[in-house]
Amino acid sequence: MFCTNCGAQIDDNAAFCTNCGAPVRRSGSKPVAGAAESVSPNAAADSTAAETQRLQMPPQQGFGGAAPSSAPQYGAPQDSASPYGTSQQYSAPYAQPPEGEAKAGGGKKSHGWVVAVVIVAIVAVCAGGAFAMYQLKLGPFSTTGSDAQPSTASTADAASEKSDDAAQEAGSVTVPDLSGLSYDEATHKLQDLGLKLGEVTKEYSSSVEEGSVISQGVSAGSDADPGTSVDLVVSQGAEPRIEHHFELVQQAVTWEEAKQYCESNGGYLAVIHNDDEYQQVLDTIGSSGVRVCWLGGYRDGDSWQWVNGDDFSWSSWASGEPNNDGGTENCLALLKNKDDQWGWYDVPNDVSSFYKASYLGFIMETDVTVK
Structure with missing residues (x-):
């Protein structure tokens, strides 16, 4: 029942x-x-x-x-x-x-809260660790201003120091950048790193100061064994400009005597390459009264040469010249004719018998280097 x-x-x-x-x-x-x-x-x-x-x-x-x-x-x-x-x-x-089962259910709920709290704590710890690793990866910070920003320069310097340390531990040296340094600074830097100064070549440069390094034989940033020689190219400054100075010497001498005089005084009989230089010579003579001036040209067989070896490519011969009248006209003279027109003539070595001494002279040229 x-x-x-x-x-x-x-x-x-x-x-x-x-x-x-x-x-x-x-x-x-x-x-x-x-x-x-x-x-x-x-x-x-x-x-x-x-x-x-x-x-x-x-x-x-x-x-x-x-x-x-x-x-x-x-x-x-x-x-x-x-x-x-x-x-x-x-x-x-x-x-x-039953009372026991009800209590068991309550225990399960209590255990659920404990598990939830533990999970939240683990997530918080992981997030904190990840943030710390991120900060370490960014490297040093620059605190200029209100916001702290990563210092790129500090990070680059630290990386460079680590690279140098690693290279030294491996028995090699990182070659420095020597461009723009003075010769003495570059030499000391090589010595400090255990490197040697190699061959030094000098070149003209309009952009690099005289005495400073233009380039180096071993690339900057590369690894080299201690004792490696590093060649340098050092600037001589801007390439100098040569200016030609012309001087009138009023003396009644032969072409050969005029040539020797110029050479003994650090110059040479004038050499003319273009219209501008020719005009400078005429301006130098000016109103001195000289009508016959020796220039630095001479006959060499069938051709004409300049005393300094330059190419005889420009000329201002008078009409009918050169004619080598009598077979002895081997010297170049600048003459003013009866119409007061200047021109080039081939004449003998000595013309003192044809002109008054006051009409005779020669043009001495000197080269002046200007930087």
Whole structure:
């Protein structure tokens, strides 16, 4: 039979439900005063025994669990004794959850909070570590102004120092950039690093100051063994400009004597390459009264040469010249004719017998170097 109070299956002769402790009511019995006492002379003892048995039974399934297989299904009609006759009762769908199971559920919730807190802590630690690694990767910071920014120069210097240290540990030296340094500075820098000064070549440069390094034989930044020789190209400054100075010497001498005079005084008989220089010579003679001036040209076989070896490519011969009249006109003279027109003529080495001494002279040229 089943308990009309909780629906649990009980013994047919039980006076109380072993599950809920309710008195058992059988069909056809009527409740009367003192019915509980008349059921059994040992009702109190039976009640105590039933309660003890109920407490020792395994707990019924609680929330979400199925009712015992022996219990009637939810909504199934049950017969029960009633003061008003036999009536159908409906059993409770589920028993209350056992106390132990409820506590176990609460423990699971508590454990869930602990796990959540641990996960949050781990995430925070990982984020902090990642940020620290990022800062280390950026390198030193420059704190100029209100916002701290990475110092590119400091980072580059640190990288350069690490590179130099690594090179020295490997037994090699990083070759420095010597461009723009003075010769002495470059030499000392090579010595400090255990490198040697190689061949030094000098060149003109309009952009690099005189005495400073233009270039080097071993590329800057490359690794070299200690004792390696590094060649240098050192600037001589801007290439000098040569200016030609012309001077009139009024002396009645032969062409050969005039040539020797110029050479002994650091010059040479004038050499003319173009119209500008020719005009400078004429301006030098000016109104001196000289009408015959020796120049530095001479006949060499069938051609003409300049005394300094320059190419005889420009000339200003007078009409009909050179004609080598008499086969002895091997010297070049600048003459002013009767019409006061200047021109080039081939003449003998000595013309003193043809002109007054006051008409004779020569042009000495000197080269002046100007930077």
